[in-house]
Amino acid sequence: MLRAIWLTIQNEARLLIKDPIVLFMLLFAPVVIITVAGYSLGAVYGGAGSSFRLPVVNHDRGEVADGIVDALRQQQSIEVELLDDSDAARRLVSHRDRTPIAIEIPAGTTEAVSSGQDPHLILFVDPVRRLEVGALELHINELCRKVSLQARATAQKRLEEADAELRANLRRLATETAKEQSQFQSKAAAGQAAIQASIRARIAAALQQLAVETSATLKTRQAEAWSDVQGQLAEREAILRKLQNYLLQLQVSQRAFEDWLAKLKTLAGSHASDIPPPPEFPTPPAADDLAALSKPIIPPKIDSTLPTPSPEAFAVKIPKPPAIGDAGLAAELGQFEEMRAPILPGYLTFVERPAIEGESTVVNAFDQYVPGFGITFLLIGMMLGIALTLFDERDWGTLRRLRVSGAPLTGLLFGKLIARFIVGIVQMVLLFAVGWLLFGISLGRYPLALLIPTIGISFASAALGLVIASIARAHDSVMPFGVTLSMSIAAIGGCWWPLDFEPDWMRMLARFAPTTWTMQSFNDLMIRNRPPSAALWPLAATVGLGMLFLVAGLIRFATLED
Amino acid sequence: MSSPSHPPILEAIEISKSYGARLAVDNLSLAVKPGAVAGLLGPNGAGKTTTLSILSTLMRPDSGRVLIDGKPPKSDPRVLGRMLGLVPQSLALYPTLSARQNVWHFARMQGLARVAAREACARVLDEVGLTERADDPAHSFSGGMKRRLNLACGIVHRPAVLMLDEPTVGVDPQSREQILTLVRRNAEAGAAVIYSTHYMEEAERICDRVLLIDRGKLVADGTVEQLVALGGGRPRLELTYRGSLPERWIDYLTDVHEIAQATGEGQLALEMNSLAQVPQVLHQLRAANINVLDFTIHSPNLADAFIALTGRSLRDNV
Numbered sequence: 094m095l096r097a098i099w100l101t102i103q104n105e106a107r108l109l110i111k112d113p114i115v116l117f118m119l120l121f122a123p124v125v126i127i128t129v130a131g132y133s134l135g136a137v138y139g140g141a142g143s144s145f146r147l148p149v150v151n152h153d154r155g156e157v158a159d160g161i162v163d164a165l166r167q168q169q170s171i172e173v174e175l176l177d178d179s180d181a182a183r184r185l186v187s188h189r190d191r192t193p194i195a196i197e198i199p200a201g202t203t204e205a206v207s208s209g210q211d212p213h214l215i216l217f218v219d220p221v222r223r224l225e226v227g228a229l230e231l232h233i234n235e236l237c238r239k240v241s242l243q244a245r246a247t248a249q250k251r252l253e254e255a256d257a258e259l260r261a262n263l264r265r266l267a268t269e270t271a272k273e274q275s276q277f278q279s280k281a282a283a284g285q286a287a288i289q290a291s292i293r294a295r296i297a298a299a300l301q302q303l304a305v306e307t308s309a310t311l312k313t314r315q316a317e318a319w320s321d322v323q324g325q326l327a328e329r330e331a332i333l334r335k336l337q338n339y340l341l342q343l344q345v346s347q348r349a350f351e352d353w354l355a356k357l358k359t360l361a362g363s364h365a366s367d368i369p370p371p372p373e374f375p376t377p378p379a380a381d382d383l384a385a386l387s388k389p390i391i392p393p394k395i396d397s398t399l400p401t402p403s404p405e406a407f408a409v410k411i412p413k414p415p416a417i418g419d420a421g422l423a424a425e426l427g428q429f430e431e432m433r434a435p436i437l438p439g440y441l442t443f444v445e446r447p448a449i450e451g452e453s454t455v456v457n458a459f460d461q462y463v464p465g466f467g468i469t470f471l472l473i474g475m476m477l478g479i480a481l482t483l484f485d486e487r488d489w490g491t492l493r494r495l496r497v498s499g500a501p502l503t504g505l506l507f508g509k510l511i512a513r514f515i516v517g518i519v520q521m522v523l524l525f526a527v528g529w530l531l532f533g534i535s536l537g538r539y540p541l542a543l544l545i546p547t548i549g550i551s552f553a554s555a556a557l558g559l560v561i562a563s564i565a566r567a568h569d570s571v572m573p574f575g576v577t578l579s580m581s582i583a584a585i586g587g588c589w590w591p592l593d594f595e596p597d598w599m600r601m602l603a604r605f606a607p608t609t610w611t612m613q614s615f616n617d618l619m620i621r622n623r624p625p626s627a628a629l630w631p632l633a634a635t636v637g638l639g640m641l642f643l644v645a646g647l648i649r650f651a652t653l654e655d
Numbered sequence: 656m657s658s659p660s661h662p663p664i665l666e667a668i669e670i671s672k673s674y675g676a677r678l679a680v681d682n683l684s685l686a687v688k689p690g691a692v693a694g695l696l697g698p699n700g701a702g703k704t705t706t707l708s709i710l711s712t713l714m715r716p717d718s719g720r721v722l723i724d725g726k727p728p729k730s731d732p733r734v735l736g737r738m739l740g741l742v743p744q745s746l747a748l749y750p751t752l753s754a755r756q757n758v759w760h761f762a763r764m765q766g767l768a769r770v771a772a773r774e775a776c777a778r779v780l781d782e783v784g785l786t787e788r789a790d791d792p793a794h795s796f797s798g799g800m801k802r803r804l805n806l807a808c809g810i811v812h813r814p815a816v817l818m819l820d821e822p823t824v825g826v827d828p829q830s831r832e833q834i835l836t837l838v839r840r841n842a843e844a845g846a847a848v849i850y851s852t853h854y855m856e857e858a859e860r861i862c863d864r865v866l867l868i869d870r871g872k873l874v875a876d877g878t879v880e881q882l883v884a885l886g887g888g889r890p891r892l893e894l895t896y897r898g899s900l901p902e903r904w905i906d907y908l909t910d911v912h913e914i915a916q917a918t919g920e921g922q923l924a925l926e927m928n929s930l931a932q933v934p935q936v937l938h939q940l941r942a943a944n945i946n947v948l949d950f951t952i953h954s955p956n957l958a959d960a961f962i963a964l965t966g967r968s969l970r971d972n973v
Binding site: 097100103104107108111112489490491493494495496497498499500501 | 711712713732733734735736737739740741743745746747748749750751752756760761763764765766792808809
């Protein structure tokens with residue numbers, strides 16, 4: 094089996110080398126078609142496309158009109174031709190080549206824009222060249238949007254400048270007001286302090302005078318009271334002295350009694366003991382104590398100094414002068430600061446950003462067409478190539494002869510499929526190399542990963558070729574059948590236009606086309622710069638479809654050969 | 656010549672094949688021994704190609720079986736397949752490849768190693784007289800050269816069983832001669848050869864045995880001599896004359912009879928026992944004042960045998 098496969102591959106290579114038409118179809122034809130399609134349909138993917146002469150009638154001659162004309166002149170694909178007459182512009186659109194559209198900028202456009210109105214440009218269009226008109230209208234629409242945005246930005250800028258000036262004046266006014274207020278408050282505080290000091294001084298003087306007078310009165314009253322007390326004391330001193338003398342006499346009497354008693358007892362002799370003890374005389378006060386009674390009474394010294402009351406106790410609270418409306422002004426100014434200047438309503442627009450950070454939103458049309466048409470020609474080459482070579486083998490009788498040799502039919506078929514499979518991969522690699530060299534296509538971050546979808550589509554195409562060889566009834570029916578099938582699969586799978594252009598039912602159908610998954614992989618790897626892992630699931634889908642084709646083709650072909 | 660004791664290397668046992676309602680091969684059996692050339696002789700549509708397709712394992716019979724070297728082909732298709740060599744009626748060549756590349760590819764596919772294949776290519780290209788044109792593409796060859804190259808591709812691996820399906824159709828005499836020589840040489844080298852043709856002369860020349868086939872059936876199987884005898888044919892003399900034949904002129908000739916269906920205006924067909932009677936016939940005609948303008952002597956052959964056995968000409972459908 095392996096030997097048969099290997100020898101068949103070698104023989105296929107010899108047959109291919111000897112067939113210049115096949116080589117032409119494999120390489121030269123795809124490059125030519127890719128070149129034509131890439132340059133012709135580049136605008137679909139945002140490319141420059143064709144160059145147009147664009148008549149412009151400027152009746153406005155204002156700032157807005159000049160801005161539009163300048164912007165149009167900056168477009169690489171547009172050559173502006175200024176005219177004075179609208180009819181001349183119409184005639185150019187009607188009769189001259191490469192002029193599908195003309196613009197009239199009506200008088201007063203600038204003024205209308207400045208005054209907030211919505212002026213209109215007038216476009217004279219050639220309905221026959223709707224596609225070009227559409228492309229140019231996109232440009233003009235973008236310019237109008239830019240001009241409107243610029244006018245709005247200018248108005249907004251002026252509004253903000255006025256707002257800033259007003260705020261500056263208000264701030265200055267607030268500052269001056271605060272300054273005046275501060276001065277007033279200072280003066281009011283000073284006045285209040287002076288009044289309070291004066292009041293305090295007067296109170297202090299009054300208190301001082303009151304204290305002096307009170308002290309004098311107190312001294313007089315004290316002297317008078319003391320004189321009265323001294324009189325009373327003198328009387329009581331005299332009584333005390335008498336009492337003192339009495340006591341002294343009592344002491345003498347006590348001592349005399351004791352002597353008497355002693356003599357009595359002596360006299361009583363034995364009966365002395367029968368004499369009851371005399372009553373005890375109370376202990377007289379100590380002599381010193383008694384002597385103290387005789388001391389003169391010294392009147393206590395009375396401090397007639399009166400406490401001087403603090404003037405503070407008599408301080409008069411003078412209310413502060415009322416603030417001169419400062420709180421209201423500050424609050425209002427604060428609120429004003431928080432307020433924004435009136436802002437014009439925004440202009441809703443969009444900015445394209447790549448889905449993957451750092452990548453471009455603009456696509457080289459050849460990034461789509463090189464793989465797209467590469468796959469198309471791969472399909473044609475593989476499907477027709479395999480089908481025709483199998484029919485050739487039948488027609489030439491070589492297949493019969495080879496089968497007699499004992500080589501298994503599957504080995505022969507696999508040999509042919511593998512040979513074409515390799516050719517398909519080489520074809521795609523060469524086309525990508527040419528695309529890279531001539532058209533600057535992106536090979537993505539992982540150029541080798543492009544082999545993943547290439548392998549898948551080569552396999553599926555080879556298997557489809559076997560299906561065609563087993564279905565087509567004759568050599569002559571291979572070409573129309575194979576071309577129709579390959580073109581249909583290529584078209585439906587998004588090889589010629591983005592898949593999103595297709596209606597839903599066609600996109601659903603496209604899931605069963607290997608080209609769909611392959612184009613998805615190429616777009617992911619080349620344009621979206623995704624890693625190789627992004628191509629694995631589409632590869633599985635492509636190979637899965639290829640396996641179905643292969644099994645069906647093998648069964649059908651083997652049945653026919655039997 | 657094959658050895659009588661050698662077992663057949665190729666056998667077909669009661670094989671039948673139908674295409675729809677049409678029976679192409681009808682219970683046909685044959686066996687070919689190494690070194691023998693067996694001719695399949697029959698008109699177009701007799702079933703020769705179908706028989707060869709079945710023998711070469713390209714086609715499965717509806718019934719019956721084929722044995723190669725005593726084994727069914729399916730038992731070891733690779734080994735048994737390499738014992739076979741097929742030279743189909745239609746050319747089986749890659750037109751864009753050179754003669755050498757064609758032969759090389761089939762040699763390799765037949766299992767020859769690179770060195771052996773290279774030697775075999777050189778040898779066989781020399782045998783078919785294409786050494787000088789070995790590197791020219793096959794499509795640039797004349798019909799005869801293509802036929803020789805076709806043969807070379809079938810014998811490059813020295814097959815044990817060589818099957819040729821009308822290999823000389825449309826070739827020049829020189830190429831035909833080379834082809835027949837090579838076939839005979841392969842048989843002498845030990846190959847069992849099955850040679851399908853509707854050219855009776857080729858069968859008579861190179862076949863050790865001839866199998867007469869008609870409508871898928873084996874009509875007769877034997878050596879040329881056996882089949883001619885089986886057909887019961889006698890020598891014929893066909894002549895063109897001027898003059899008026901007298902009545903009963905033939906009565907003077909013993910065992911000579913006029914064949915009615917072969918005669919026409921001024922033409923005469925006679926059947927006799929032996930070619931030795933031809934001078935007597937010519938003498939008798941001269942004696943009768945008949946001017947013989949032309950004559951042809953016809954010995955009995957396989958075509959006669961075929962007609963005798965089937966009632967149809969070998970070239971009915973040519």
